[in-house]
Amino acid sequence: MGDVDVLFLHPSTRVLTAEGEVVRYLAIPMGTFALADLLERSGYSARIVHTGLERMLDPSYRVEDSLRMLEPKLVGIDLHWYCHAYDAIELAGCVKRYSNAKVVLGGMTASFFAEELLSSFGCVDYVIVSDAELPMLELTRAVTGDGDVHDVPNLLYRKGSVVKGSGRAYVASGEDLDKLTCSNIRLLKDWDLYIRLIHENDALSPKLKTQGWLMIGRGCSVNCSYCGGASLAHRSIFGRQRPIFRSPEKVVEDLRVFEELGISCAYMDFDPYPDRKFYYRLFELVRREKVDISSQFLVWSLTDRNFVREFRRAFNPLYTTLTISPETGSESVRLLNKGFYYDNQSLLRWLEMLEEEMVPVELYFASGLSGEDVEEFKKTMRLGERILRAYHNVVGASCSPLFLEPCSPRFLMPKKYGIRLKFKRFSDFYEVYRCFAEGAVPPSRLGYETEHLDEPRIIELSSKFNEMVNSLMMSEKANPMVE
Ligand code: SF4
Missing domain, CATH: 3.40.50.2300 (Response regulator)
Known part of the structure; x- marks a missing residue:
C-alpha cells in the first residue's frame, strides 16, 4: 500500500x-x-x-x-x-x-x-x-x-x-473555508473507533454515543485571559482581524455526512457573536434538510430563550446538550478573566430557562484564574453546589486547574494578569509532557502560579470542587426525591 x-x-x-x-x-x-x-x-x-x-x-x-x-x-x-x-x-x-x-x-x-x-x-x-x-x-x-x-x-x-x-502570506477567508470538507473522516485509519472514543479518553470500550467535531469557523471576538485561541492570538498569529464563518449550507453538508457515517452527536464549539445570527440560519437549514443528529453545543455567552428553542427544534434530543463555562462563582474574577461577562443572577436565570425548555446543560469551572484567592474560590464552590441542588437539567459540572496556554493574554501579559510564568519557551512545554510520558515528576505541571495561589493549591481547589460534585451526585442517586 x-x-x-x-x-x-x-x-x-x-x-x-x-x-x-x-x-x-x-x-x-x-x-x-x-x-x-x-x-x-x-x-x-x-x-x-x-x-x-x-x-x-x-x-x-x-x-x-x-x-x-x-x-x-x-x-x-x-x-x-x-x-x-x-x-x-x-x-x-x-x-x-x-x-x-x-x-x-x-x-x-x-x-x-x-x-x-x-x-x-x-x-x-x-x-x-x-x-x-x-x-x-x-x-x-x-x-x-x-x-x-x-x-x-x-x-x-x-x-x-x-x-x-518565503515572505508570502495566506490568511483564509470564509470563502476559503467553504471550499473545504471536514467530514471525510474515512481518511483516518480506524475512524469508526475514533468516533466512539473521541468523547471518552479513559477506556477503550465502545460506547453508544458517537461524536464528530464540526468545523463552523475560525477566530474569536474577545479575549479570555487564559485562552490561546482568543482574538489576540488570531490577530498576532493568523493576521485575522475578526472571526470567519463557513456557510450554513457547507456546515449542513458535513452534518449530513456525519449522519451517514453513524455519528450521533456533532460537537459544536464556535460561538463568537452573541447575536448568533449565523445559527438561526443553520438551525433552520438543519430542520429543512431533515438531518437527524444530536448536538453538543458550547455556548461562549448566555443565550436568549428564542435561541434555545430553535436549537432544540433542530437537533435530535438523544445526546443534545448545551455547555457553558462560567469558570468561577466570583463575579469580579469572571469580569477580569472572561471576554463575555455575565453575573451570577443572569446565569441562574438562564439555567432556569433551560430547565423550563427541558435542555440538559453541562458546566465547566476552573481554578487558578487571575485575581482568584481561596476566599474567591469559595464562591465557586457555593455557586456550583447551588446549581447542582437547584437545577435538575444540569447533567454535569466539573472544575479543572488552568494550564498555561501559549499565546494566551496571560502568557503575553503576565504582569497585567498577576501571574508568574514558569513556561516561556516551547522547550518548557516539551519538558513537562516528556515527564508525563515517562512517568517522571515535571518541574511544573501548570506552567505558572498566581499572586495568590501556588500550583499545588490551584490543583487542590479543583479537586475539592470535583469531590463536592461527586458527593452531591452520589447522594442524589441514593435519594432521588430529596431536594
Ligand atoms: S470565548 Fe474566550 S475561551 Fe472561548 S475562544 Fe473566545 S477567548 Fe477563547
Whole structure:
C-alpha cells in the first residue's frame, strides 16, 4: 500500500501511571481532516493515522509500521494543542529515522513557536505558521517534484542555521473555508473507533454515543485571559482581524455526512457573536434538510430563550446538550478573566430557562484564574453546589486547574494578569509532557502560579470542587426525591 503522498500523524498525550500508559485528549484538530481531503481532491493521496488510538488498540504498535507500510513523501504532524509538544517531536524524530519523508508541523502551538522548533529540532523540516490550506497544497506539490518550497506561503524552513520564510502570506477567508470538507473522516485509519472514543479518553470500550467535531469557523471576538485561541492570538498569529464563518449550507453538508457515517452527536464549539445570527440560519437549514443528529453545543455567552428553542427544534434530543463555562462563582474574577461577562443572577436565570425548555446543560469551572484567592474560590464552590441542588437539567459540572496556554493574554501579559510564568519557551512545554510520558515528576505541571495561589493549591481547589460534585451526585442517586 506504499507511495502515499502525505501522511498526517496525530500525536498523542501519553501519561505513564502505576497502572500503565494512558492516552489523553483523543481529538484530532478539525483542520487535519480538511487538509487531507483537500489534498485528495487535488489529486494527491493522503492518509491520517492517530498514533495514540493505534497504541490503545495494540500496545506493540510503532509508528515505523505506518511509515513502512505507507512510504509517504511528506509527513504532516499537527501541533495545534500544547499537550502534544513532546509527542509531536518524538514522531518527527521517528519519521527521520525510519523514512526519507520531509516533516512539516502546523497548528497554533507550532505557529507560535515556529522559530524555536526549527532552530532546536533538526527532525522538523518545515513549520506552517497560521492557516495551512494553500500552504499545504503548495508544499505537497513542491515535495512531490513540481514546485519550490521556498515560495510556499506561511512556510518557515531552515537554511543552514538560519530560519527563513518565503515572505508570502495566506490568511483564509470564509470563502476559503467553504471550499473545504471536514467530514471525510474515512481518511483516518480506524475512524469508526475514533468516533466512539473521541468523547471518552479513559477506556477503550465502545460506547453508544458517537461524536464528530464540526468545523463552523475560525477566530474569536474577545479575549479570555487564559485562552490561546482568543482574538489576540488570531490577530498576532493568523493576521485575522475578526472571526470567519463557513456557510450554513457547507456546515449542513458535513452534518449530513456525519449522519451517514453513524455519528450521533456533532460537537459544536464556535460561538463568537452573541447575536448568533449565523445559527438561526443553520438551525433552520438543519430542520429543512431533515438531518437527524444530536448536538453538543458550547455556548461562549448566555443565550436568549428564542435561541434555545430553535436549537432544540433542530437537533435530535438523544445526546443534545448545551455547555457553558462560567469558570468561577466570583463575579469580579469572571469580569477580569472572561471576554463575555455575565453575573451570577443572569446565569441562574438562564439555567432556569433551560430547565423550563427541558435542555440538559453541562458546566465547566476552573481554578487558578487571575485575581482568584481561596476566599474567591469559595464562591465557586457555593455557586456550583447551588446549581447542582437547584437545577435538575444540569447533567454535569466539573472544575479543572488552568494550564498555561501559549499565546494566551496571560502568557503575553503576565504582569497585567498577576501571574508568574514558569513556561516561556516551547522547550518548557516539551519538558513537562516528556515527564508525563515517562512517568517522571515535571518541574511544573501548570506552567505558572498566581499572586495568590501556588500550583499545588490551584490543583487542590479543583479537586475539592470535583469531590463536592461527586458527593452531591452520589447522594442524589441514593435519594432521588430529596431536594
Ligand atoms: S470565548 Fe474566550 S475561551 Fe472561548 S475562544 Fe473566545 S477567548 Fe477563547
